[in-house]
């Protein structure tokens with residue numbers, strides 16, 4: 001059963017005709033439903049546990065609007081006192097999230113770029129710092145910022161796909177706060193190796209390295225996620241929230257205090273000619289890969 005206010009149900013969404021079309025900087029045309037349909041929330045049979053689904057075909061990439069919609073959905077769930085946990089997952093068959101939408105980075109709109117990065121920062125604040133217990137039900141690929149979504153959850157189960165921070169392969173480096181999340185999760189040396197090489201881990205390697213907490217069968221993802229959410233909800237909420245503050249508070253505050261510098265650094269980094277060349281090349285390869 002669906003419940004949230006501004007996030008309409010998948011059923012409602014499927015009745016609507018396609019309403020969003022745009023052309024990317026390398027000339028490919030995307031079409032999709034409107035941003036409000038890119039994220040939906042659902043009830044479970046336990047009123048304290050909700051599901052947040054990303055439905056932005058083809059790859060759940062994080063554009064400015066997608067970041068905003070996920071943030072909005074988290075805030076709406078948090079505003080309901082009964083809700084204590086959220087399961088973050090994807091409705092796409094093989095992709096959890098392919099990370100930042102490269103159309104935002106390549107040949108960027110100079111006015112939109114800072115707003116885009118601000119929305120991505122906000123998503124990090126909202127998910128990593130949520131009062132809710134967050135269970136990542138990673139049911140497909142989760143590279144780069146897709147991995148950030150997973151790392152921001154309290155507990156990660158994964159059924160298939162690859163996960164990691166592959167930014168170096170695009171000729172860029174993950175932002176410091178995302179790098180720190182990675183280091184805090186798998187430890188400095190393993191993170192150092194993986195960040196430099198842009199390693200994407202399959203489920204077994206991701207479990208071995210501590211990037212995910214559990215591998216689950218494809219058909220069991222939601223059942224296991226609900227069971228894990230129940231276990232987290234069973235811990236008294238003030239203790240749970242205090243533990244999160246203890247392990248994540250410093251990192252969250254650091255970025256809060258440096259938000260503007262982080263936006264400025266990102267924009268000047270991305271606007272460099274060499275960076276644009278790298279991104280353009282990577283993006284072309286991505287488009288050609290299928291052919």
Ligand SMILES: CC/C=C\CC/C=C/CC(=O)SCCNC(=O)CCNC(=O)[C@H](O)C(C)(C)COP(=O)(O)OP(=O)(O)OC[C@H]1O[C@@H](n2cnc3c(N)ncnc32)[C@H](O)[C@@H]1OP(=O)(O)O
Nearest residue numbers: 058059061098099100101102141143144145175266269286
């Ligand atoms: C100071 C800090 C400075 C900078 C920091 C910048 C931080 C960046 C973090 C990021 O998140 S960068 C993005 C990194 N993401 C990736 O490298 C993932 C790229 N995608 C893939 O490798 C694959 O798509 C996949 C393994 C996730 C899935 O493969 P497959 O199932 O074969 O699907 P397709 O490749 O056919 O993808 C479907 C469709 O979606 C397009 N697409 C995929 N990823 C992106 C993306 N990140 N942005 C935009 N578009 C993407 C892909 O081109 C396909 O489009 P078609 O039109 O060909 O259908």
